Amino acid sequence: MRHASVWRSGYRAQLAVYRGGRVLLRSRQGTDMTGSFPEIRSTALAQLPADTGLDGELVVWEAGRLAFERLQQRLARRGKGASQAAGQWPAHxxxxxxxxxxxxxxxxxPYRQRRAALEALFAERGLAGPLTLCPSTTDPAVAEQWLQWTAAGLEGLCFKRLDEPYRPVRSWRKYKIRVTTQAIVGAVTGSLAAARTVQLYRSDVL
Incomplete structure (x- = not known):
């Protein structure tokens, strides 16, 4: 049986809190992003217990939808610039x-046990923004409703096997939403006054 969760437009990242107050936010390729997102670091230090490791995704909201370009801009900033960007484009x-x-x-x-432990961690510690629990379900009807969230920047759904252990490489399946519009496309050669050929065809435009 598979477990569906929402797939957003963001950066995959692991978040770890160590004993002694060290926090590490790193990309899937191992890049240290902690300095670019000070609000995530401070929240993790304040809310998560020591020796906690999470896998998740960094996102930025702007005007009611996900803004991947803001996330890219934030990644390039450090120090004072990162703090200013955190106020302007806060990350989750x-x-x-x-x-x-x-x-x-x-x-x-197995993933079902890890998911239960993750939900218990959020509930018992009262974790709050900018830490967010990813929506997840085994109900196909609920997953189908999530596919209507494209206006907010949702890219699709991820499916994981409930009995599967965690793997460093991606082992789950993705279902990507594709929005198309059917259009009639015309092409004219020569001048409009003396056109030599006119071609019309239907096309699905992404």
Missing amino acids: YVAFDLLHQGESDLTGW
């Missing part, structure tokens, strides 16, 4: 997996 960390908790390595657990 959408968690969809729990990899480490206390002294326990959860990566060998």
Whole structure:
């Protein structure tokens, strides 16, 4: 059985809080992004217990929809510039997996257990923005409703097997939403007064 979760337009990132107050936010390629998102660092330090490792996605909202270009702009900023950008385009960390908790390595657990532990972490610790729990369901009807969220920048859905352990490489499937418009396209050669050929055809435009 598969578990569906929302797929957004953002940066995949792992968020870890270590003993001693160290926080690391890194990309899938291992790039340290902690300095670019000080609000995520401070929130993680304040809300998450030590020795916690999450997998999720960084997103930025602007005017009611996801703004990937703002996220790109933020990644290039550090220090004072990063703090200013955090006030102008605040980021959110959408968690969809729990990899480490206390002294326990959860990566060998099936996803259903990791998801239950992640939900319990949010509930017991009262985690709040900019930390967000990714919506997730096993109900096909609910997943179908989520596909209507394209106006907010939703790109599609991810599907994970409930019995699968965590894998460093992507092992889940993605269903990407494609919005098309059918149009009649015409082409004219020569001048409009003395056209030599006219071609008309239908096309689906993404």
